[in-house]
Amino acid sequence: MAGNSATASVKANARSTNGRQALFWKRFKKQKLLHLFVGLGIVFLLIFSYSPMFGILMAFKDYSISSGIKGIFTSEWVGLAHFEEFVNDYQFGTIVRNTLVLSLLKVLFTFPAPILLAILLNEAKNLRFKRFVQTVSYLPHFISWVVVVGISFSFFSADIGVVNKALMGLGVIDKPLAILTNPNYFWGLSVGSAVWKEMGWWTIIFLAAIAGINPSLYEAAQMDGAGRLARIRHITFPGMKGTIVVVLILTVGSILGGGLVGSNFEQAFLFGNSINNPTSEIVQTYAFKVGLKDGRFSYAASIDLIQSVISVILIFSSNAIAKRTSGSSLF
Amino acid sequence: MNRFGKKKLLLATLAVVLVLALLSACSKNDAGNQGASGEPSPNPSSESAPSAKAPIELSLFIDAPWYPVKEWKGPVAEKITEKTGVKLKVTVATDDKQLPLMIASGDLPDLVFTYAQVDRLSDSKLSYPWNELIAKYAPDFKIDDTRIAIHTMDDGNFYTVRNSFATQEEMAKSKYSLGSDGNPGIAVREDILKELGNPPIQTLDDFLKVLGMVKAKYPDMIPLTMDKEWIEQYFLQQSGVEGLLDGWYERDGKVDYVLRQPETLDYFKFMNSLYRNGFILAENFAYTNDQIDDQYATSGKAFAHSHTVSVADSDNIKVKNSGGSYTFKLLPSALSDKTISVSSGLGFAGTFITKNNKNPEASIKFIQYLASDEGKKLTMFGVEGEHWTWNEEGYPNLKYDPNDADFVNGNGIKWWYLYNDGVTEGMLSYVPGTQKTQALMDRKAFTVYKPALGLIQTQPDSPEKTLKTKIDEMVKNEKVKIYLAKSEEEAVANYENMVKNAEKLGLQKLVDWANETYQKKKDLFK
Numbered sequence: 001m002a003g004n005s006a007t008a009s010v011k012a013n014a015r016s017t018n019g020r021q022a023l024f025w026k027r028f029k030k031q032k033l034l035h036l037f038v039g040l041g042i043v044f045l046l047i048f049s050y051s052p053m054f055g056i057l058m059a060f061k062d063y064s065i066s067s068g069i070k071g072i073f074t075s076e077w078v079g080l081a082h083f084e085e086f087v088n089d090y091q092f093g094t095i096v097r098n099t100l101v102l103s104l105l106k107v108l109f110t111f112p113a114p115i116l117l118a119i120l121l122n123e124a125k126n127l128r129f130k131r132f133v134q135t136v137s138y139l140p141h142f143i144s145w146v147v148v149v150g151i152s153f154s155f156f157s158a159d160i161g162v163v164n165k166a167l168m169g170l171g172v173i174d175k176p177l178a179i180l181t182n183p184n185y186f187w188g189l190s191v192g193s194a195v196w197k198e199m200g201w202w203t204i205i206f207l208a209a210i211a212g213i214n215p216s217l218y219e220a221a222q223m224d225g226a227g228r229l230a231r232i233r234h235i236t237f238p239g240m241k242g243t244i245v246v247v248l249i250l251t252v253g254s255i256l257g258g259g260l261v262g263s264n265f266e267q268a269f270l271f272g273n274s275i276n277n278p279t280s281e282i283v284q285t286y287a288f289k290v291g292l293k294d295g296r297f298s299y300a301a302s303i304d305l306i307q308s309v310i311s312v313i314l315i316f317s318s319n320a321i322a323k324r325t326s327g328s329s330l331f
Numbered sequence: 332m333n334r335f336g337k338k339k340l341l342l343a344t345l346a347v348v349l350v351l352a353l354l355s356a357c358s359k360n361d362a363g364n365q366g367a368s369g370e371p372s373p374n375p376s377s378e379s380a381p382s383a384k385a386p387i388e389l390s391l392f393i394d395a396p397w398y399p400v401k402e403w404k405g406p407v408a409e410k411i412t413e414k415t416g417v418k419l420k421v422t423v424a425t426d427d428k429q430l431p432l433m434i435a436s437g438d439l440p441d442l443v444f445t446y447a448q449v450d451r452l453s454d455s456k457l458s459y460p461w462n463e464l465i466a467k468y469a470p471d472f473k474i475d476d477t478r479i480a481i482h483t484m485d486d487g488n489f490y491t492v493r494n495s496f497a498t499q500e501e502m503a504k505s506k507y508s509l510g511s512d513g514n515p516g517i518a519v520r521e522d523i524l525k526e527l528g529n530p531p532i533q534t535l536d537d538f539l540k541v542l543g544m545v546k547a548k549y550p551d552m553i554p555l556t557m558d559k560e561w562i563e564q565y566f567l568q569q570s571g572v573e574g575l576l577d578g579w580y581e582r583d584g585k586v587d588y589v590l591r592q593p594e595t596l597d598y599f600k601f602m603n604s605l606y607r608n609g610f611i612l613a614e615n616f617a618y619t620n621d622q623i624d625d626q627y628a629t630s631g632k633a634f635a636h637s638h639t640v641s642v643a644d645s646d647n648i649k650v651k652n653s654g655g656s657y658t659f660k661l662l663p664s665a666l667s668d669k670t671i672s673v674s675s676g677l678g679f680a681g682t683f684i685t686k687n688n689k690n691p692e693a694s695i696k697f698i699q700y701l702a703s704d705e706g707k708k709l710t711m712f713g714v715e716g717e718h719w720t721w722n723e724e725g726y727p728n729l730k731y732d733p734n735d736a737d738f739v740n741g742n743g744i745k746w747w748y749l750y751n752d753g754v755t756e757g758m759l760s761y762v763p764g765t766q767k768t769q770a771l772m773d774r775k776a777f778t779v780y781k782p783a784l785g786l787i788q789t790q791p792d793s794p795e796k797t798l799k800t801k802i803d804e805m806v807k808n809e810k811v812k813i814y815l816a817k818s819e820e821e822a823v824a825n826y827e828n829m830v831k832n833a834e835k836l837g838l839q840k841l842v843d844w845a846n847e848t849y850q851k852k853k854d855l856f857k
Contacts, residue, residue: 064792065435066456090805090832158614181617273617274811281808292428292435294800295451295791 059083059302065295082302091281099256099264099282099307105191107259111251113199115244118206119232134207137200145266148197152271156180156189180271183279190267198261205247206240213239245328253315256283256307283307386418387693391749394430394445395680397560397621398423398746399736405743406714411706417697439685442694444749446493446680451791453482453490458683460488464695472699480855481677481782485790493678497753499780507726508757509771510778513679514672515564516770518628518643518659519635523549535569535601535666542610545634554610556633558625559618563602565637570598571669576810577803578675579784579845586787586849587842590806590833594669596826599813603822606815616811631655640664640760640770644734652737661766664773671777675784682749701750711755713744726758733759734767783853787845798841802833 028035054072059082061075086092117137124130140148155163158176167173179185217235226234251259258264265284272280283303291300323329391403403412403419412418422440424430430448433439434457443452452458462479465472477498482489495511502508519541524530527544531537542554563576571594573580578589589595605611618624628636629649636642636659643661650657664670684694700706712719712727719727731738739745745759760771789796809829816822830838 066451066454066792068437068456089801090835091808159612178613181614273619274807275613275617275815277808277811288428289804290800292431294797294804295431295434296797297435 056301056305058298059305061298063298065297078298082299083306085299086303086306091286094278095281095283095286098268098279099284102187102190102264102268102282103255103258105187106194106261106264107251107255109191110195110198110202110259110261111248113195114202115206115240117199118203118210118240119236121203121207122210122236123228123232134200134203138204139200140197141201143197145197145263145270148193149267149270152189152193153180178275181273181275183276186271186276186279189271190264194258194261194263194267198263202247202260206243209240209243210236241326242328245322245326246330249315249318249322249330252318253311255314256311384416386412386416387690388418388420389442389688389690389694389697390440391419391421391442391444392430392433392440393421393423394427394443394447396424396426399740400743400746405741406717407710407743407747410709410714411700411747414706414709415693415697415700417693437687439687441685441688441690442749443683443685444680445683449491449493449681450788450796452683452685453484453488454791455486455488456686458490458685459688459691460490461492461684461695461698462488464684464691468692469695469699472695472702474702477855481786482681491681491683492750493681494748494751495680495753495756496676496678497757498782501752501754502757502780505725505754505757507724507761508754509760509768510774511679511753511756511760512639512641512767514640514771514774515561515568515637516640516642516664516767517555517565517635517637517662518646519662520657521660522657523634524660532662533666538662538666539604539608539610542605542635543608546609549634551632553612553627553633555605555635555637556624556627557611557615557637559615559621559623561638562616566601567598568672569665569667569670570594570601571667571671572598573671573673574675574784576806577799579787579849580673581781581784581849586784586845588802588833588838588845590802590830590838596823599810599822599826600819602814603816603819607817607819613815616814625649628659629653629655631657635662640774641734641767643766644732645736648732648735648737661770664770665777671779672774673779673781673784675781677782677785678753698750701748707751707755710747710749710751711745711759713742718742718744726761729759729762732765733762734765783849783855786852786855787848795841795844798837802836802838802841805829805832805836 058072058075060077060079061072062078062081063071063075065071067075089095121130121134124133143151153161155161156177156179158164158178158181161176161179163179164173164176168176177185179189213235217239218231221231221235247260254260254262256264258267264282265288268280268282268285269288272285284307287300287303287307290296290303319329319331401421401423403421408419419442420440427447430443430445431451434448434451439457443458445452461474465474474492478492478496479489481496482492484490495513497508502510519532523545524541527541527548530541530544532541545552545554567575572589572592573594574589576589576595579586580589580592581587606613615624624633624636624638625646627633628646636646640661643659646659650659682698684691684698688694701710708715708727712729713731715721718731719729722728731744733739733744745756748756760768762768789799806829809825809832813822813825813829816825
């Protein structure tokens with residue numbers, strides 16, 4: 001008897017699993033196209049992000065490039081020797097400080113800038129003006145950093161730079177500012193140029209969020225006597241909150257690369273020179289130098305691995321904080 | 332509103348795309364034109380050449396972003412192709428990281444010409460050993476023992492032989508071989524010197540004084556502009572420093588890092604005084620291309636120009652070609668009784684036949700031709716009869732000015748020296764009457780040969796190599812702080828700090844290793 005009921009329940013289970021499976025496939029078929037999209041993304045990730053990860057092995061090994069890809073597996077284990085070497089490097093403190101300060105400054109300034117611009121643009125009454133500003137502000141996004149740095153040379157060079165010439169001509173300064181070479185200017189230069197280049201681009205996503213707000217809310221508020229600022233504070237801003245939080249979490253996750261505007265490496269590499277090196281050398285440029293120029297791949301891999309681990313910790317903790325404080329989160 | 336916005340966005344995007352397409356079309360056209368004008372010229376000549384066979388094309392990567400010739404064309408290249416049946420497809424590096432990247436990705440061309448990666452490419456996994464190729468394909472290709480000894484790696488093979496090298500004996504034998512362009516020199520404006528009343532420049536102090544006078548009288552002028560690769564050498568030698576900052580010097584049979592040579596501090600003090608007095612621009616240490624200083628010098632914005640011994644001659648030609656009327660004069664090669672030039676060079680750059688090479692036989696034979704007397708003269712002086720005739724005294728009578736960079740580079744003279752030697756190259760400098768020739772003859776007086784020092788070479792991936800790279804990288808960052816210090820005390824403190832840093836990194840270990848290597852290898856030259 002007992003056996004019978006057991007088999008019966010097994011059968012029922014099987015039937016219900018079958019049923020669920022059938023349902024799954026039915027739904028899957030319905031969403032075929034969507035799955036195709038997702039699948040492509042997953043394949044992309046697998047090929048370009050996951051499969052190269054075996055290279056991380058070399059961070060713990062004494063790898064030499066002449067041994068080829070096979071050498072990643074065959075070379076000798078050295079444990080954490082490379083990590084120790086980096087931590088004991090005479091520049092370790094400076095490099096880590098530069099990376100952190102540059103990243104924090106960038107998030108601090110480049111994150112609110114597009115939100116502000118989006119709100120301002122939304123309030124602009126003249127459509128033509130609005131379009132014009134939007135176009136002009138996002139166009140720099142399409143210029144590569146190499147070109148931006150090239151342009152900035154003709155603007156800021158102590159000798160031929162337009163800015164220095166203008167300031168000298170106006171009598172504001174009597175000696176040209178070494179904006180491109182003085183280590184004290186590097187962070188400002190980087191943050192400033194990043195805001196200029198990327199602000200307009202990120203405004204698009206926030207404008208889209210604003211566009212999704214129900215216009216009747218504004219009308220109702222207006223009838224209730226809410227002024228402009230009150231409407232921004234109580235309608236526009238809360239309406240954007242979800243987008244802001246998601247973008248913020250993504251920003252914090254990539255903070256060591258420069259946050260949503262990225263480009264820490266490009267800036268440090270291109271604006272950096274031997275004079276402003278004390279503030280412009282960051283973890284990525286250092287890893288690039290020892291890795292590619294000196295050919296010490298193991299060492300470079302371990303340096304980058306440290307950075308990746310910090311980034312992962314940052315993204316998880318910021319997600320948790322966001323969940324607790326605002327209720328919205330990425331996962 | 333949204334639809335309207337989208338439309339506008341679409342329009343804007345389209346406009347951008349169109350503009351980009353237009354631009355790229357333009358540039359493509361340009362390239363097409365260049366190709367069209369460049370291609371036909373070699374074709375007829377190779378058709379009319381006696382060896383009617385189509386030349387073998389080999390790819391060559393030149394690991395020097397500044398390399399003045401970028402294409403296999405001109406009379407010298409054509410003549411070499413005619414003689415060897417080999418044509419090169421040349422790529423010049425965009426920066427010093429490109430070759431390491433190519434090595435890492437395994438994407439090497441047939442031939443590589445490099446000075447920075449000689450030890451890394453001297454590896455049987457990356458390149459063919461010359462000794463094997465010579466034994467197999469060119470048994471009559473003879474290379475002398477010193478050169479082989481210098482380039483033999485720990486595995487017993489040699490993978491290249493650097494050009495521009497000559498032993499002291501070879502140099503002594505040839506009276507007309509003066510040494511190459513690769514020696515530092517400073518040129519000053521003759522007209523301005525005259526306006527200042529022709530003050531003598533016989534010592535470093537004289538030079539400082541004159542720079543001060545220039546600064547006072549011509550405040551808009553930069554007293555001294557320096558080529559980014561030639562900032563240090565001239566003043567290092569004047570200060571009595573026996574090598575570059577990443578090199579070795581020898582006292583009483585013992586070797587130490589140049590960084591710790593007592594005279595190095597004097598050198599740093601001097602350089603710092605140049606900056607503190609406003610004689611050089613801070614930006615000069617951050618130049619990313621080597622044309623900026625030339626522009627300052629030849630556009631009349633600088634008084635003195637530091638580069639190689641040919642700087643005065645080549646600046647003068649450039650100024651004349653652009654219609655200027657002033658001239659440059661080379662400073663004496665020695666401005667102090669301490670001046671010394673230690674030649675520990677093992678040559679400049681070498682050619683590697685990579686494992687990707689599709690025709691090692693043709694490659695080694697190609698190099699064998701370049702190494703022949705005929706080949707050496709052809710690459711170095713140009714086509715015999717057309718560019719030079721041999722003087723019975725033992726030097727070429729050149730029919731052009733070797734300092735006319737445009738002519739030399741345009742005809743591909745000298746720069747195809749994938750294999751050559753310092754003696755032949757040194758003769759190119761013997762042009763009676765030029766400033767460079769005079770300077771190089773003067774230099775012979777204070778040049779000391781210590782090639783054994785050059786043999787202190789770190790092997791790739793060795794702990795010494797890592798250590799040395801770290802120290803050199805640190806020096807590269809720290810020395811600028813000494814140059815740009817606000818007071819002499821600060822400069823001295825920064826220097827001491829730099830040496831301390833080097834010692835913390837393990838300088839002594841490196842020096843011990845260097846001494847060991849030196850004792851082992853110095854007998855090669857006896």
